[in-house]
Amino acid sequence: GAGVSQSPRYKVAKRGQDVALRCDPISGHVSLFWYQQALGQGPEFLTYFQNEAQLDKSGLPSDRFFAERPEGSVSTLKIQRTQQEDSAVYLCASSLARTTSGRVKFFGPGTRLTVL
């Protein structure tokens, strides 16, 4: 596809359920980022992959959050035992590389997660 795609676009979960959010980055993009955007706030960094390697997971709020990118393309963000405070839009972004040109990040439309 032409841009970053994410699925599902909307997810409603009952508290305690596990969810999995998918990101398809732009083909050939080495770097992949996950961000969490609470209502009315700016996106906050969660984790970063370079190809299949997760190089930075400093933003993951708890050990209930887990991300993977096993083949260096598609990534999945998994949230176990969801809590109401996990309700947010989860954004995925990709960029070409670590170099200066890689600073241009392309964001997907996000997955809006609502935990009841």
Next chain:
Amino acid sequence: QQQVKQSPQSLIVQKGGISIINCAYENTAFDYFPWYQQFPGKGPALLIAIRPDVSEKKEGRFTISFNKSAKQFSLHIMDSQPGDSATYFCAAPLTSILTGGGNKLTFGTGTQLKVEL
């Protein structure tokens, strides 16, 4: 710790007017300052960016002004149009050699711009 502070939180401008959004940063290690535009239901999209060795950058109706000594940068939208109504975020990347140099972004809290006819 909020590393990028953005103001105002919301802004209403008449069509044809100038919209000005300000950001202040704390970390002098920041070396790249992008502005992102976000429409409802969409992800942020890069609008314009500046490096700290430049005091101003203009692209069409959008201009970034950068004041390194004051650690501030601002977005000016000239001849504002209703289609510019969106949320704008300033941001800065922080590259850490220890964490793989991923250019992760730190965002401001956003400015909701409404351009009225």
